[in-house]
Amino acid sequence: MYEQLMQPLDLGPTRVRNRIFNPPHGTSLSHHGVVTDDLVAYHLSRARGGTGLIILEGMTVHPSYGFEDSFLYAGSDRIIEGLNRLARSCRDEGTPVFGQLFHAGRGVRLSHDGSRPLSYSASDVPDERYRVVPVSMPNDMVWEFIESYVDAAGRLADADLDGVEILASMGYLIPQFLNPETNRRSDEFGGDAEGRMRFLREIISRSRARIGSGKTLGVRVTLDEKTDRGLPAEAMIEICQSLEADGHVDYFSVISGSSSAPDGWIHVFPPMSVAPGFVADDARRLKQAVSKPVLVAGRINQPQLAAEVLESGKADMVGLARALIADPEFVNKMASGRAEDIRACVGCNQACVGHRLAHFPVSCIQNPVSGRERTMGELKPAQSSKKILVIGGGPAGMKAAVVAAERGHQVELYENSTRLGGQVNLAEALPGRAEFGGVTTNLVHELDLAGVKVTLNSQIDESSLRDIEPDHVIIAIGARTRLPEVEVDGVEMVDSWSVIRDDVKPGNSVVIADWSCDWAGLGVAEKLARAGHYVRLLSGGCVAGESIQAIVRDHWIGVLHQLGVEMIPYARFYGGVDGSAFFQHMTGGEAMVFEDVDTIVSCYASQANHDCDWIAEIDGLNVSLIGDAISPRTVEEAVLEGLRLGRSI
Template identity: 50%
Template sequence: MKHFPNLFSSASLGKVILKNRLIFGPHATSLGCDGKVTEELIAYHEARARGGAGLIILEGATIHETYAYPEQFIYLGSDKCIPGIKKLTDRCHQYDCRVIGQLFHAGRAVRISLDGSQSVAWAPSEIPDERYRIVPKEMPREMIYEIIEAYSEAALRLQKAGCDGVEVLAGMGYLVAQFMNPSTNQRKDEFGGSFENRLRFLSEILIKTRAKVGGEFVIGIRVSGDELDGLGLDANDMLKICKTIDDKQLVDYFNVIASSSATPFGWIRVFPPMEIKPLYAAPFAKEIRKNVSRPVILGGRINQPQEAEKIISEGVADFCAMVRPFIADPEFAIKAESGNSEHIRACVACNQACVGHRLAHFPVSCIQYPESGREQIYGELELVKKAQKVMVVGGGPAGMKAAIVAANRGHSVEIFEKSAQLGGQVLLAQQLPGREEFGGVATNLAHELQATTAITHLNQEVTAQTITEFAADVVIIATGSVARKADLDLDEKTDIVYAHDIIENNKKTANSVVVADWRCDWVGLGVAEKLAQQGCHVRLVVNGFVAGEQIQSIVRDAWIAKLHRLGVEITSFARLFGSVENSVFFQHISSHEPLVFEDVGTLVIAHGYYSNSSLMDSLKTFNGHLVSIGDCVQPRSVEEAVLEG
């Protein structure tokens, strides 16, 4: 029986035949260096090629000095890029995986240059960028033609480097889209005004590129089926653009997403968190596919092979582009094709180590699979020559990952968890509104653990005596963390509830609630949302510059938007100081001035966690090989727990 027969059928993009319809989509990785491909970037893409992807579309590479930052991007403005890309394409081609390079210019969406200073942002017109709050400089005609030439020269370099095609990023509110959009293009020359003139920049790029690379080389464009920000190109605009490009026979395919970098609202959909429903861009791709003659690729929150199969079989799109699912599991395609889709390490759209790392200019990775982006460091697990008896104490993410790795290397492993279920803090996080998907972290790790030879013991408290009697060669302590109590001058007449009791035990509160959030992470945001959904009037007071300061910015911004819709009031820069009956006192952390909130029905305290180090402390005289990992070392996040495991 063939699994997912439509998804794993071959199909053509232009003159290139792909072995299946699964594409590892374009995304910035921060794995380049000095504008060139590195061994780390090659190993990263090779892992996905080996894992069964039919096509890899490389990250957007910059093509002109007017947008040549940051250094982790690939720069196609000179021939220096060719050897590295050639090495990458050769490595991917050995797995029958095709490679297409993407060309990128951000236009007005530029913040810094290579030395960290504010560089000049060039755009079709001097229309401010809302997200970066930049007023760009209008491009002179000579520069426009120079950049068009740079696009075509960059495509030629990709061809020389062994790529099978080139994709022009024409969506997401970046330079090409800025030319197409009448709200950002108010030029009076041949590149502005009429629809045909606004499309001229893209058309000239495609015409010039085809003349350079010939008819065999694949040319495609990535477009936003709708920019979804109310300010940019909507579905009707994009349908007209795609039909015109198709009628002119300028491309071999359309790669459709739905987002814009121009506004915070549109930016959330560039890297959609779990609040954004899967397949959110499917309606736009379907409509474009009905009206063009070239193949259509759909991207955006396609998480499972079942979803991808349905997209192909129902004619929504011809191919499916996935990014984060392949980051979470490089073997996504092989597992699906071989009938092992239940073993796929499904992405939970947390954005923490993939998008979060990239936006902080660190290499892309995954909280569930820290090997991603670190292929050169971890590589393939080596079997040990002599197995050891390993005891893991704690069944949270750190403990499970440690047990998985140790067992897969050939050790004899037993893991002990004091509760009835593996998962640790993840089991709390998944109980918050809209965060159910995050529970997949625990589910995926538990599935991986079950597939090993490790033995799991639930409902078993471990003491120093237990460890001594077990006589393991190696003991790994992963006992996590416990909620931190507030050591403050709080009146016993004040109704005080701790956040973890609301999450775990549905502890009831009064209708008027102040949430004191010291950590500025998912706990304060989630509890505030949960109480607001129950009809409470909620004020979230955070000990930082913004609520959710500790979590990935796109996830944070989407969450704050939900709180705004629910009427939650947010006060920043305030630490909890004390209370008297129904009055709660805070102190502004910058001015040290008092902030007083009256008539507070319930004070909810979210003051973070302490390391649960009691077991480790009791083992000070233990003579065996002892290691501690995760939150019991220091309370952090799932990412660090799994990485240390």
């Protein structure tokens, strides 16, 4: 079925065994700029999973961007040994490895000591996203930067990587030279399209001379930066044609978005609200204009979609960054007729992009082994098979049940409602969030594969506990909603869960008292605004959605703005009387009064469910508590705790 995806391809001198590549993505698994054992283990698991090609994360090339600990730094020979070790490990599994080189230009904003570093660009045009004013590079510095790229490319070749990719996309340094909006130079690196392209062209031709013809050389480009002042697609296509005519480039890789603008960067790490495969048509445009192979990535998370992109001739290779974070075995499963076993990425951006942006190792809410391969990669069979009772069918209980059963335990899971999924069932019911339900779909399938016996609609009591006779009980009964302890009189107050479930019908004018600042407040605001309500979203943080990933939040806030939702930050809820809702400014202390309110929707802290505390008190019974039943957090911690417990019994 996926025959075409499994066909080999030549990218210059490198033959790849199939059409799936692991696109470059910062992992924060490096340390002091060099490869760690954790990073080797991370990529090795993708190579073992059958991935055709691995392109390592963007490595910085120049001391002006050698600050951030979690970036690989190709500006020093210290990088060579680790890269070589990594490449050899993956090649032994049949997967070649390329390395990507980049510099953020005016996007550089961090230093070792917390002071703001000088950042350098083609001109001193301010950056909108990071609010950085760069230094316009003197001419000799531009040449110095070119040499840094070339030296770095040489180090990658010396490390015996199979290829080098130059990142010329996403609004970083090279596009800052290419784009007349950010390049106002009058020397040989500016003036006209030819001059603006010189920086890239020199990097490419000199890198080719340095690495020789035995290594692959590719370029990653953006056709649509998804922001007003981005370089137009036509200009980028012409640049690619010129590069091809120069004869040094073996492939082009296409991505979308720009990291230098809030609207553009959403598309670099597209959340679930962005359509699957949304970059494929850009790849097709480029493919029609050049003859070298074209690679594409962007919200491709299912083999069917990957096959469609390839078979329709839009690209020659398909990149899966987050799909392989969620399931490193993607290719092996696809190739062996087990495509339905793939744990599909749901585009939540929580533990992958979210961790990366906070400088923590990338992981996945569904697959916490990602980024922890060295310590958690291996699942050892249980020493003796025990009878395990899991109470609660949310993500924590399901994951614990799956892992314990995979290790050879006999596992039964009891859920007192009619559906598995827990709070995922709420999150997926919000507008544009249906894909989040994939977390449940994937776990339910894993329960099935692992042979866990599931009983729905059933409460454990003393007599059923006696009948089951478990060796170990896992309590994973999650959290329940609660309302804030404030006075409310003469105005309706409801909790967000009942609004999401459609258990209540709020009045026309709604105030959302959003203590949580997460998906619930944003989602309820969108749901009610779409249904025609007048919505005011009062957040107990400095911005609506402060607790969730910036990319998801930024996109959502744009949607709420379009829908006319009024968003007011720093608001501490104080109560409601006779059609008014009272808040206090969280730092200024002044009263904030909102009138003509029909319904206050409370998005307040939920509380751990203690219904099974009696089980923990039974003498001689092994009992463990996981997930929100200890303290309410998110799916990520629930699944992680389920995994840890399932491994340890």
